Amino acid sequence: MAGLEDLYREIILDHYRNPRNRGELEVPPAVQAVGFNPLCGDEVIVYVDVQDGVITDVSTGGQGCSISQSSASMMSTAIKGRSVAEARRMVRAFKHMMSIHGTGIGGTGDDLDDDGDSGNGAGDVKLGDLEALRGVVKFPVRIKCATLSWNTLVQALDETFA
Amino acid sequence: MSNGGRDRFAAATKAQFPLLERQVHGRPIVYLDSAASSQKPRCVLDAMNSYYETINANVHRGAYEIAAQATEAMEAARAGVARFVNAPSADEIVFTKNVTEAINLVARSWGGANLGPGDAVVITEMEHHANIVPWHIMAAEKGFELRWIGVEADGQLDLANLDRLLDGAKLLGVTAMSNVLGTLNPIRRLADAAHDAGALMLVDAAQYVPHLPTDVQALGADFLGFTGHKMCGPTGIGVLWARAELLEAMPPFLGGGEMILDVRKDGFLPNHIPHKFEAGTPPIAEIVGLGAAVQYLDGLGMDRVREHEVSLTAYALRTLEERYGSQLAVHGPSEPACRGGVLSMSFRDIHPHDLSQVLDDRGVCVRAGHHCAKPLMRHLGVPATTRASLYVYNDTSDVDALADALGVAGEFFAR
Numbered sequence: 209m210a211g212l213e214d215l216y217r218e219i220i221l222d223h224y225r226n227p228r229n230r231g232e233l234e235v236p237p238a239v240q241a242v243g244f245n246p247l248c249g250d251e252v253i254v255y256v257d258v259q260d261g262v263i264t265d266v267s268t269g270g271q272g273c274s275i276s277q278s279s280a281s282m283m284s285t286a287i288k289g290r291s292v293a294e295a296r297r298m299v300r301a302f303k304h305m306m307s308i309h310g311t312g313i314g315g316t317g318d319d320l321d322d323d324g325d326s327g328n329g330a331g332d333v334k335l336g337d338l339e340a341l342r343g344v345v346k347f348p349v350r351i352k353c354a355t356l357s358w359n360t361l362v363q364a365l366d367e368t369f370a
Numbered sequence: 371m372s373n374g375g376r377d378r379f380a381a382a383t384k385a386q387f388p389l390l391e392r393q394v395h396g397r398p399i400v401y402l403d404s405a406a407s408s409q410k411p412r413c414v415l416d417a418m419n420s421y422y423e424t425i426n427a428n429v430h431r432g433a434y435e436i437a438a439q440a441t442e443a444m445e446a447a448r449a450g451v452a453r454f455v456n457a458p459s460a461d462e463i464v465f466t467k468n469v470t471e472a473i474n475l476v477a478r479s480w481g482g483a484n485l486g487p488g489d490a491v492v493i494t495e496m497e498h499h500a501n502i503v504p505w506h507i508m509a510a511e512k513g514f515e516l517r518w519i520g521v522e523a524d525g526q527l528d529l530a531n532l533d534r535l536l537d538g539a540k541l542l543g544v545t546a547m548s549n550v551l552g553t554l555n556p557i558r559r560l561a562d563a564a565h566d567a568g569a570l571m572l573v574d575a576a577q578y579v580p581h582l583p584t585d586v587q588a589l590g591a592d593f594l595g596f597t598g599h600k601m602c603g604p605t606g607i608g609v610l611w612a613r614a615e616l617l618e619a620m621p622p623f624l625g626g627g628e629m630i631l632d633v634r635k636d637g638f639l640p641n642h643i644p645h646k647f648e649a650g651t652p653p654i655a656e657i658v659g660l661g662a663a664v665q666y667l668d669g670l671g672m673d674r675v676r677e678h679e680v681s682l683t684a685y686a687l688r689t690l691e692e693r694y695g696s697q698l699a700v701h702g703p704s705e706p707a708c709r710g711g712v713l714s715m716s717f718r719d720i721h722p723h724d725l726s727q728v729l730d731d732r733g734v735c736v737r738a739g740h741h742c743a744k745p746l747m748r749h750l751g752v753p754a755t756t757r758a759s760l761y762v763y764n765d766t767s768d769v770d771a772l773a774d775a776l777g778v779a780g781e782f783f784a785r
Contacts, residue, residue: 212731212782216724221785248723249740249747249754271753273723274783353723 210346216274217340224274229284233257233267239368242270243360245352250276254360258368262291268357275341275350280357282337292365299358305342306351376681380765383670386411387763397733400771405549405577405712405759406737407599410663414602417662418655429654430628430645444654447661448644454664455594456585457611464610464617464644465652469576470500472595472610473543475647476572477504479620480593481512481541489514490539492569494555495521495749496548499742501574505543519544521749525551525702525709532560536567544571546578546589550741550755551702552683552712554578561590570616576600580761581679581710583672586611598656602762603663607656610647617643624649667762675762679711682760686713686769693773697780701750711760714741717776720783722756728779729756734772 233240233255243252250272257265266288268280283302287295344354384390387409392399401409427437429444445460452460466472481504485491491505495518509516517535520528525548536542542564547554561571572593578584580601586594593616597608612620622629622640626649632639640646667675684706690698690713699716703709717725722738729736736758740747747753758772 212728215727216782221783248738249744250723251753273721275723347727350723350727 210343214343215347215350217343219337219340220274220278223278223281223337227268227277227281229267229281229288230269231267232269233265238265238267239364241360241364241367243356243363245272245276245356247349247352248273250353250356252276252280252357252360254280254357254364256361256364256368258292258365261293263287263289263295266361272356273350273353275344275353276356279341279354282341283357283361286338287361292368295361296365299362302338302341302358303355305338306345306355308345308348308351376678376685377765377767379674379678380682380763383411384763384765386413386666388412388415390763394733394735395731400732400734400768400775402758402760402764402768402772403735403737404580404600404761404764405757407605408580408602408761409763410604410659411602411666413666414604414659414662418604418659421655421658426655428651440654443661444652444657447657447664450661450664451609452611454584454668455579455596455611456587458587459614461643462611462614462617464612464647465657466595466608466610466647467606467653468597468599468608469498469574469595470504470608472593472608473501473572473574474504475610475623476593476595476612477508479623479647480570480616481505481508483619483621485512485514485540487513488538490517491515491541491543492517492519492535492539492564493543494519494527494545496525496527496551496553496743496746497543497545498549498574498576499744500576501543501545501572502745514540518745521551521746524704525553527553527555529556529560532563533567536563536569539564539567539569541570541572543574545574545576547575547581547710547712548702548743548746549577549712550714550743550746550757552709552714553702554582554708554710557589557591561592565590577710577712580667582676592616598660598663601663602666603660604656606653607660609660614643617647620647622649623647626650628652670762678762679760680706682764682766682769683709683711683713685766686711686758686760686772689769689773690715690776694776694780698776701755711764712757713759714755714757716752716755718780718783720779722754724783725756725776725779728782729772729775732771732775732778734758734775736772 238255238257251270253269255267266284389409425436425439427440429441448463449460452463522528564571570592573591575596579596594611599605629649630638701714726738738756739754
């Protein structure tokens with residue numbers, strides 16, 4: 209049995225208490241998508257502003273548990289300033305880490321190590337932030353909390369190019 | 371019931387539930403999620419095993435001994451269920467999968483034949499989605515109006531405009547006990563008002579039949595649904611009770627074997643009630659299990675079950691108030707005699723999902739979420755609650771374990 213400390217890492221609680229990129233963006237130019245977790249009623253709203261294939265701004269709203277809200281916060285810092293293609297690769301890598309059979313971000317490091325720690329415009333993206341969510345996979349019920357904002361991001365990106 | 375009497379009652383019942391002997395995460399299980407699904411006593415498990423080991427065969431139409439015995443067991447269960455809710459006849463007991471299917475049956479069959487543009491169905495803001503979505507679906511198809519009875523701050527229905535809401539309505543559908551607030555609604559009064567307005571009364575009794583003595587005739591209901599797995603029975607078996615004349619007049623719901631008297635190339639003749647509404651091979655073992663469950667509850671005595679739960683609910687409300695005061699809100703009526711043992715809590719600003727995770731770590735099983743009642747959640751202004759619910763096997767030690775675990779969660783998230 210995994211302990212609570214595996215789930216509620218300090219960095220997660222920090223993003224929960226002090227969410228980054230929280231709020232709304234003007235639509236348009238931004239695009240908005242809403243994601244629901246029917247399990248618990250959580251709701252995440254993701255706004256992305258894409259200019260010339262680059263996510264120039266991102267913001268998240270809604271309400272939810274510490275896992276869904278911290279994941280949304282970390283997601284926003286991780287993708288801000290990245291190209292849409294990079295963001296989509298990051299989504300794949302993150303969801304791979306969140307799959308029970310996944311080998312984790314380390315196993316798909318090509319997606320992230322190239323640019324995970326390098327300049328991205330937001331300046332504070334660290335691979336380590338996302339790694340903190342790795343423990344969620346030991347609590348299968350909570351995986352949907354962690355992936356909610358990422359799935360909603362995909363919806364928003366799809367809509368941008370719809 | 372005194373503290374001692376209450377815990378003696380629970381100790382005797384708890385010993386009958388094998389699952390409650392297990393541990394989770396190295397601690398004794400504290401099961402406080404019976405409003406979602408109750409645990410099963412040994413007698414129910416034995417009855418189902420015994421069915422499979424000794425008389426398993428398809429029911430009705432079999433000429434051989436065990437087929438006759440299986441049929442007899444199924445029909446004996448039907449008769450037992452009818453007695454349990456004081457139905458005038460076992461023919462009025464239709465076996466369904468659960469309450470959801472029971473209400474869908476009414477919406478589709480009765481609603482399909484009787485509702486159209488200009489008609490109205492009245493439901494309440496505290497309904498479970500099972501008594502909302504079937505009416506949304508049929509309203510979209512048939513063009514009738516769906517009207518809503520609101521909920522007041524104390525968790526009671528707002529009945530100030532009841533007569534106006536019922537004007538022109540053909541059906542009033544109300545939960546007998548809210549699965550979120552624990553509110554016990556005034557079903558008889560509502561049924562009388564519905565009948566005065568020329569409407570029928572449908573009761574979602576999923577949270578009521580397991581916990582209080584039920585008399586469908588005294589309640590004044592026309593349709594009443596309940597489900598086996600919340601009342602010590604197995605999953606996969608529920609009941610629609612309806613007055614015989616309504617069932618007789620309603621068209622079939624699902625078509626297939628068992629529900630017919632005759633089938634020709636140019637049509638079919640439906641079977642008599644209740645079989646008209648039971649297409650296909652029924653869940654026989656589950657029906658037998660439900661029969662054993664009502665026998666078990668009858669043996670405990672539903673008056674004593676209710677007495678136990680009122681007493682334990684009072685203890686829980688008092689304990690939580692003493693320990694956490696204004697940090698913890700329990701939604702719904704504050705008077706134990708006016709409510710069931712369903713405690714939907716908001717604790718500090720800890721999200722229910724996070725709270726239930728820490729409680730689970732302590733072996734305490736509660737439910738976090740919207741409890742399939744999103745309109746009510748919006749009314750309460752919360753995205754979700756953490757719900758602990760009490761049943762015959764719970765005692766003060768379970769409530770104390772919950773209170774202790776809440777303290778642990780409070781400390782954990784105050785880090």
